[in-house]
Amino acid sequence: MTVVTVGVHIVDILARPVSHIPEGQDTVLVDEIRLTAAGAAAGTAVDLVKLGNDVVTMGAVGDDELGDFLLAVLARRGVDASRLVRRAGERTAASILPIRPDGGRPSFHVPGANLGVTYADLDADVLRTARAVHLGGVDVTFGLGDPAFFELLDALRASGTIVTMDLLSEMPDLLGMARAFLPHVDYVLPNETQAVLMTGAADPAEAARALLAEGPRGVLVTLGESGSLVVTADVTEQVPALKTEVADTTGCGDAYCAGFLTGLLHGQDVMTAARWGTAAAARVATGLGSDVGLTDLDSTLALLQGPPMIDADLRSRAAKVVPGGMYGHLNAALFAPGYPQFFARGEGCRQWDVDGREYIDFMCSWGPVVLGHRHPRVEEAAARQAALGDCLNGPGAIMVELAELLVDTVPSADWAMFSKNGTDATTQALMVARAATGRTKVLMAHGAYHGADPWCTPSLSGTTPNERADLVEFTYNSLESLEAAAATVEGDVAAIIVTPFKHDSFEDQELVEPAFARGARALADRLGAALVIDDVRAGFRIDLRGSWEPYGVRPDLTAWSKAMANGYPIAAVTGTDALRGAAQTLYSTGSFWFSAVAMAAAKATIETLRDTDGIAAMNNAGAQLREGLYEQAKAHGFAVNQTGPVTIPWLSFAGDADLSVAMYWSDACLRHGVYVHPWHNWFMSAAHTEADVARALEGTDQAFAETRARFA
Ligand SMILES: Cc1ncc(COP(=O)(O)O)c(C=O)c1O
Known part of the structure; x- marks a missing residue:
């Protein structure tokens, strides 16, 4: 009983x-x-x-x-x-x-x-x-x-x-x-x-x-068509009601209790149990009386897997008030068809979309979430600072503490300047280089992504030719090409900007050739130009000291952002003493650049990565994922390429030029609770445990099987 x-x-x-x-x-x-x-x-x-x-x-x-x-x-x-x-x-x-x-x-x-x-x-x-x-x-x-x-x-x-x-x-x-x-x-x-x-x-x-x-231990307030509010010591969160044809709400509260309790008895956590309650309530609302519509557990839970109705509703509302409904890199219309646009929450290495579907997350919000969603040490530091104030008339002591931490952690850093996004940091780094050298031209790798300002956005829409006129492109990992690019603007090179490895979208990734990294350093020295490493994407996932430190190559300037504060908005440029004076001459600022909460989160994030060897944890999980995917791909008869560092992995299918196989497979992964991306690299976090990766591999295996059946 x-x-x-x-x-x-x-x-x-x-x-x-x-x-x-x-x-x-x-x-x-x-x-x-x-x-x-x-x-x-x-x-x-x-x-x-x-x-x-x-x-x-x-x-x-x-x-x-x-x-x-x-x-x-x-x-x-x-x-x-x-x-x-x-x-x-x-x-x-x-x-x-x-x-x-x-x-x-x-x-x-x-x-x-x-x-x-x-x-x-x-x-x-x-x-x-x-x-x-x-x-x-x-x-x-x-x-x-x-x-x-x-x-x-x-x-x-x-x-x-x-x-x-x-x-x-x-x-x-x-x-x-x-x-x-x-x-x-x-x-x-x-x-x-x-x-x-x-x-x-x-x-x-x-x-x-x-x-x-x-x-x-918990309070669950039912809110009718607004769903329910779950409050425990750790969580305050609203669970949306499932969209349904409401005939009569009699008994919905009882059904919610029954679903919730059933969830708990099945060992589910409070939030998941609350969603079970929501599904049971949605069933009962469809008919007259307290129990109509509710037949069994499986069909009730199937509601949670049903068509993503809340997402669809939000998309149609967004289409009226947001250009295109959504824009930029998180625009789900650019991915495979099953990708949800809107998300409700994240915890550790998992995310839930607005329709309550749970995913083991291998995008980590496209990089920022490096310790796992809602990491306690980071959240605690952020909350402590938030209680004091965030956006004040000047920065808090935390700005100095964070700059000191970066200078202590990164050998090429003698100083740090803060802003909000990776684009702020890459743009600011080039301003420092230009201020220091008095020159205009910048050498950048063809196809590299350095942000979305007019000088670097991949789409030319809304930009002028003048805004791109100072860029000279070279081929990544080709010293010859880099030198040839420099020769075309001899005497006017302010900076070489380069990512620590080649991570262009739609292409297999390419690790840097150490000889190329060393050659770029030597060329910058010879030209009197600044070597800028754009570590926005790779920073804090390869080496806390900077991603080219293992090769013994130190930049003059580094742009950081994404993983720096586990999801809180912050970016930084670090640089050497030689460029300190030039950095000081810039007028470079923003209303929110000195907000203290993100700085407190950044300090806690970097310290946690350092104290717990977070990069080693990501390497282990990433290696397990890569090995598992290779075995599965082979077993299902697919030739795949897995490229880039294991902490920033990507998988492509051989011969899949139009990405149709990758699109199908990633969509199937989603259906099996695994969030990967068909054409952009993925990200590991220190929250991915061996058990999480093993669970994800169960989903990817089913996705391979379905992809094989589709492309037999
Ligand atoms: C290498 C690199 N640089 C710069 C940026 C721009 O960063 P943000 O989107 O924060 O402006 C990105 C973003 O993906 C990036 O990957």
């Missing part, structure tokens, strides 16, 4: 649609009348059984016909009602619910035997065998607010039983009494009105925090 529901048992009599109560004795024909087992204990019990749980329900009903009916319905639905007490001479609680055409549901209610339920009516022996106890409506079964019952609940929880609590009334006095239960339950699930009435708080989030402070 698994779950015991305790509390309110009601017979619901529902009619739909009812737009008004007729005058006098008039009759109005309606489409449907139903009688159901309802109430926060009985309704939830029925839903729990449908979701595959064994359920015993406890409480009281009258010895009237409605009581007979309720017992018969519960039995028919598979709920063990043998512990329900029948009170001689009392009425069974019942509601008449004329459902309005818009789903609204006024009610007429007789509380009946529920009001008299006490601890003596419960079977403590059965409760002791339960894996979960759900208290349904203890605000109206106030006889249960008994110290002996609290003691039993505490003992049950100590032995591992999960205790959840839902409420029924919207009466402040009754709800106030139910607060006595809060220290004795694991999760409380009020609706928005109840949460606010119980606490006097201004909004559901504040109310949830107030309820949490009274003892439970």
Whole structure:
């Protein structure tokens, strides 16, 4: 036996649609009348059984016909009602619910035997065998607010039983009494009105925090069509409702509780269990009454895998208010068709899209998230700074501390300047080089990405030829080509800008030839130009000291960003003493460049990477992924190329010039919970454990199998 529901048992009599109560004795024909087992204990019990749980329900009903009916319905639905007490001479609680055409549901209610339920009516022996106890409506079964019952609940929880609590009334006095239960339950699930009435708080989030402070491990406030708000010590997050054709919302709260509890009993975390609750509620909303629409667990959970309706809705709204609906590198229209555009949250190496689908994330937000989403040390440092202030009249002490950390960590850095994006940093580095040399030309590799300002954006739209006139291109890894490029602008080269390895989109990646790196250094010295390493993408994933440090090649200037602060917005240029004076002459600034929170996050990120050897962790996980993918590709008969450092990996299919195989495979990976990219390199984080990679490889294996079937 698994779950015991305790509390309110009601017979619901529902009619739909009812737009008004007729005058006098008039009759109005309606489409449907139903009688159901309802109430926060009985309704939830029925839903729990449908979701595959064994359920015993406890409480009281009258010895009237409605009581007979309720017992018969519960039995028919598979709920063990043998512990329900029948009170001689009392009425069974019942509601008449004329459902309005818009789903609204006024009610007429007789509380009946529920009001008299006490601890003596419960079977403590059965409760002791339960894996979960759900208290349904203890605000109206106030006889249960008994110290002996609290003691039993505490003992049950100590032995591992999960205790959840839902409420029924919207009466402040009754709800106030139910607060006595809060220290004795694991999760409380009020609706928005109840949460606010119980606490006097201004909004559901504040109310949830107030309820949490009274003892439970979590508070889940149901918000109707806005979904639910989950608040625990670690999480405050809204779970969106699933889009569905709403016929009648009666019983949605009970279904949410049943789905949530079922999720917990299946070992899911609180957020995932909340999504199970959301799916169960969405099922029940489709029909008249407390249990219609809910049939079984699999079809309920399938709703979570269903077409991404929230994403589609957001896309169509965005199309009206954002050019093209989305722009730039995160525009999902540029990837394979199944890619979600909108995301709800991230945790460690996982992300969830707005439709609740979970992915093991190998893009890490296109680089920034290097320690895993919401890394505690980074979040703590950011929150500590945020509590003091972020964007002030000047930088905080943290700017000096962060610059000192960079200077201590990066051998080529004698100073640091901060900004926001990688493009700020590459642009600023070239300004320093030009200020130092008084020259104009910049040598850059053909096809390299250095950002999205007019001088470097890959699309010429919106730029003028003048803005690109000072760039001279060379071929990556060809010293000959670099020297030839320099010769065309002899005497006017301000800088050579180069990425630590070749990571152009749509192409296999190429590690730098050490001779090329050394040759570029020597050429810059010979020309009196600055060697600028654009470490925006690779920085903090190859070597904390700078990505060419292993080759013994030190730049004059380095541009950093992406992984520097685990997702907080910051970029930096570091440089040598020789360029300090030139850097000082620039007027280079921005409204948000000196915000302290991102700086605090950057310091915590770099220190964590250093203290935990985060790069070694990424190397291990990346090597495991690469090896696993090679084996799988071979087993499925695909020739693949895996290129770049294992911490910034990419996989392409041999002969797949139009990327159709890569598009199909990456889309299939998504369907199996793995987020990779068809034409841009991926990123590992220090949060990818061996188990995460092993789980991801299960998904990629299925994706290879499906791709083989498609391209047989
Ligand atoms: C090598 C390199 N440089 C510069 C940039 C530009 O950085 P941001 O997008 O932060 O402006 C990027 C971004 O992907 C990059 O990969």
